[in-house]
Amino acid sequence: MEQLRGACIIGQSGGPTSVINASAYGVIRTALDNPNITAVYGAAHGIKGVLGDKLYDMGKEDAKELELLLNTPSSELGSCRYKIADPDVDDTDYKRILEIFKKYDVRYFFYNGGNGIYLESNKISKYMQKVGYECRIMGVPKTIDNDLFGTDHCPGFASAAKYIATSCAEVYKDARVYDTGMVTVIEIMGRHAGWLAGAAALAGVVGCAPDLVYLPEVDFDMDKFLADVDAIYKKNGNCIVAVSEGIHYADGTFVSEAKTSATDGFGHAQLGGLAALLANIIKERTGSKVRGIELSLLQRCGAHVASRTDIDESFLAGKTAVEAAVAGETDKMVGFECTREGGKYTSKTKLFNLSEVANFEKKVPLEWINAEGNGVTQAFIDYALPLIQGDAKAPTEHSLPRFARLKKVLTNP
Numbered sequence: 320m321e322q323l324r325g326a327c328i329i330g331q332s333g334g335p336t337s338v339i340n341a342s343a344y345g346v347i348r349t350a351l352d353n354p355n356i357t358a359v360y361g362a363a364h365g366i367k368g369v370l371g372d373k374l375y376d377m378g379k380e381d382a383k384e385l386e387l388l389l390n391t392p393s394s395e396l397g398s399c400r401y402k403i404a405d406p407d408v409d410d411t412d413y414k415r416i417l418e419i420f421k422k423y424d425v426r427y428f429f430y431n432g433g434n435g436i437y438l439e440s441n442k443i444s445k446y447m448q449k450v451g452y453e454c455r456i457m458g459v460p461k462t463i464d465n466d467l468f469g470t471d472h473c474p475g476f477a478s479a480a481k482y483i484a485t486s487c488a489e490v491y492k493d494a495r496v497y498d499t500g501m502v503t504v505i506e507i508m509g510r511h512a513g514w515l516a517g518a519a520a521l522a523g524v525v526g527c528a529p530d531l532v533y534l535p536e537v538d539f540d541m542d543k544f545l546a547d548v549d550a551i552y553k554k555n556g557n558c559i560v561a562v563s564e565g566i567h568y569a570d571g572t573f574v575s576e577a578k579t580s581a582t583d584g585f586g587h588a589q590l591g592g593l594a595a596l597l598a599n600i601i602k603e604r605t606g607s608k609v610r611g612i613e614l615s616l617l618q619r620c621g622a623h624v625a626s627r628t629d630i631d632e633s634f635l636a637g638k639t640a641v642e643a644a645v646a647g648e649t650d651k652m653v654g655f656e657c658t659r660e661g662g663k664y665t666s667k668t669k670l671f672n673l674s675e676v677a678n679f680e681k682k683v684p685l686e687w688i689n690a691e692g693n694g695v696t697q698a699f700i701d702y703a704l705p706l707i708q709g710d711a712k713a714p715t716e717h718s719l720p721r722f723a724r725l726k727k728v729l730t731n732p
Contacts (some may be wrong), residue, residue: 322645326368327350328420329431330429331397332398332400332436333435338461338625339474341389341637345638345640346641351620355503356546360375360423362396365395365399365436367481369419370412372419372422375725375730379726380728387714390622392619412641416446426453427644428440434462455633457644458673459637460652460653462475463478463619469681471666476620477707481621481708484518484524485563487519491559502610504594504598505612506564508614510535514703516561517532520700528562530559531560533692534563540569544597545600563591623713624711632709648674652671652676653669683699686697708724
């Protein structure tokens with residue numbers, strides 16, 4: 320195959336993670352070192368940076384600062400949640416993208432993000448093919464939700480899982496310091512898939528497991544929930560509950576958004592987050608001391624406890640995307656194919672079609688959730704535990720994290 324020479328653009332999209340920049344570094348470093356890629360540009364705030372001609376010249380960055388991206392959380396190039404239209408309905412954005420690609424001779428486009436970007440990347444690729452402009456487009460995965468189709472797991476999940484398990488273990492110790500009992504409800508991200516909430520159970524490996532874990536894959540029953548909590552509290556004097564923000568009733572209504580009714584017996588709508596809502600209901604029903612904790616944004620970018628496995632695989636995803644594109648691949652996402660036989664974890668990259676990945680959510684298998692619907696099985700632990708292995712070994716400055724400080728030199732100031 321004839322080698323395609325030209326510049327590349329990398330953009331980042333969606334919510335940040337601890338390791339999305341490790342993937343970006345995998346793309347940037349590999350592209351800078353490849354003779355077929357003539358220039359490497361970073362799009363400011365994803366596709367919006369392309370549309371607005373706001374591109375950073377990554378070749379003008381200090382090599383050591385770029386390397387610090389390995390341990391720098393969030394999306395250093397800037398992210399967005401911009402959705403481009405269907406080209407058959409409105410091709411304005413596509414014409415603009417083509418204009419920018421031609422201006423900078425961009426022949427490679429790498430988009431680093433979650434579910435939403437794959438449909439868009441596929442549309443951009445098909446448009447470029449339609450107008451006869453050769454440009455290879457690759458998806459580089461990220462999402463703490465771990466819900467991307469095909470791949471064994473997704474970069475970003477392992478570090479978030481490790482943060483959640485670590486936090487749950489620390490809360491476990493804190494909640495048992497006094498001789499008076501307490502119920503603690505820990506709210507964890509995950510709107511439709513319960514991978515993150517399930518990760519709370521990893522704290523059990525070090526003897527600090529939550530007593531109950533609720534995932535959105537199983538319909539939530541408030542009466543059964545309260546009975547479970549009350550039984551454990553009366554037996555142990557303490558109870559720790561890990562709950563996904565996306566738990567819902569059998570009719571599909573999110574518990575966090577539902578208003579209480581006369582059948583609930585609490586008389587008025589509960590406001591605020593899910594942890595606070597459940598804490599108030601538990602307090603009214605049991606009279607126990609209750610604390611609600613929402614991990615919120617902290618679980619996304621806790622780079623200080625990032626998984627070394629996650630960092631290494633995230634870099635590899637970016638590196639593989641570049642190598643595959645230069646070799647002739649396009650319209651693909653880099654994922655992972657793994658084995659865990661005999662307790663030994665092995666991982667290798669695998670390419671998936673963008674059209675297959677787009678708009679498909681991978682959920683926790685029901686057989687990995689216990690029969691009571693309030694915990695995960697050993698199979699979940701066996702799946703997730705290898706992913707959180709290894710320490711970040713992040714550089715520090717004055718005993719604080721030393722993150723990358725990019726110059727972000729604009730090509731069109």
